[in-house]
Amino acid sequence: xxxAGTLVLGQRTLKHTLTDRxxxxxxxxxxxxxxALPMAGMGLxxxxxxxxxxxxxxxxxxxLRAGFDAGDKAAFETLGQLxxxxxxxxxxxxxxxxxxxxxxxxxxxxxxxxxx
Amino acid sequence: MATAIGTIQTRYGPxxxxxTGAGQTIIHTIANWMWLPALVMGAMAILAAxxxxxxxADAARDLGEGFSAARKADFETLKPLTAGTLFxxxxxxxxxxxxxxxxxLGALRWGGGEVQESVGGAVKTLRMPWSAWxxxxxxxxxxMAEAAAFGGLVYVATQSHDAWAGAxxxxxxxxxxxxxxxxxxxxxxxxxxxxxxxxxxxxIAFALYTISNVLGFQFSxxxxxxxxxxxxxE
Numbered sequence: 317x318x319x320a321g322t323l324v325l326g327q328r329t330l331k332h333t334l335t336d337r338x339x340x341x342x343x344x345x346x347x348x349x350x351x352a353l354p355m356a357g358m359g360l361x362x363x364x365x366x367x368x369x370x371x372x373x374x375x376x377x378x379x380l381r382a383g384f385d386a387g388d389k390a391a392f393e394t395l396g397q398l399x400x401x402x403x404x405x406x407x408x409x410x411x412x413x414x415x416x417x418x419x420x421x422x423x424x425x426x427x428x429x430x431x432x
Numbered sequence: 433m434a435t436a437i438g439t440i441q442t443r444y445g446p447x448x449x450x451x452t453g454a455g456q457t458i459i460h461t462i463a464n465w466m467w468l469p470a471l472v473m474g475a476m477a478i479l480a481a482x483x484x485x486x487x488x489a490d491a492a493r494d495l496g497e498g499f500s501a502a503r504k505a506d507f508e509t510l511k512p513l514t515a516g517t518l519f520x521x522x523x524x525x526x527x528x529x530x531x532x533x534x535x536x537l538g539a540l541r542w543g544g545g546e547v548q549e550s551v552g553g554a555v556k557t558l559r560m561p562w563s564a565w566x567x568x569x570x571x572x573x574x575x576m577a578e579a580a581a582f583g584g585l586v587y588v589a590t591q592s593h594d595a596w597a598g599a600x601x602x603x604x605x606x607x608x609x610x611x612x613x614x615x616x617x618x619x620x621x622x623x624x625x626x627x628x629x630x631x632x633x634x635x636i637a638f639a640l641y642t643i644s645n646v647l648g649f650q651f652s653x654x655x656x657x658x659x660x661x662x663x664x665x666e
Contacts, residue, residue: 428651
């Protein structure tokens, strides 16, 4: 049995669904359930890669000060473009992981509340 | 703190069974005390960074009016200090948020125990899961990395000052050695401050993941208490 209705809570009216069994997670919550950890892990890996790029770039900076070399300069400038790309892609994926974790919590409330 | 009378395996991880509720751990206690100071310090550091940014803009305007070694040195000194202070503030705010998430975990642990104890059943408490250890490790690593990056950027500021104090032209530093040192240090210190934020964000993701697991365990325990049916502890 499924029915839709409204629940008056204090001054607020909340739309709700009435069912004879607990609801399962919805699509966003299921995605959050499975993707929260992989996203956080991938984000951290990308940030780590960005830091390795920064260290390599610092090494090239030292080499360039010792004497100019076209290859070193080209690598230095190339890594300078790649570094923010990796860093901010990592940030975006980490924030995605946080969003999925929040969706996971909402899924636990939805299924757990229904089961209780 | 209650004495555990046994350990069981649940689908949310290992848990202890005790006659009374478990208290908060030292980590939760620290979090209860630290979340507000961390947030306030973070806000203060961000305000200080805004002040430094305004001073830097002022130095840039002075430099635009005419070159002088002191003006150039001021500008180049303020640049890394502004960035370092701003990111330190952001890291402290993220630490405050992390501490707040730890207080939520502490409240769930303590409150869950209280509910079970008041019903009169055995109190089951989830052991600290691996994701909580990951949260703790990433948060500490993030704060330490941010502190190191801030220290690095302060060094960049001192070297920049040494490089430009006494310069005679806008494009020729007085000390090439100091200028080179500042450049090399800035090459890794600037990304490190961003890495620190990434570590703190990763910690927050793991904290939220832990909260979802603990909530699942608490719902499972509530069902057990209501139905009287064991949901998987052996």
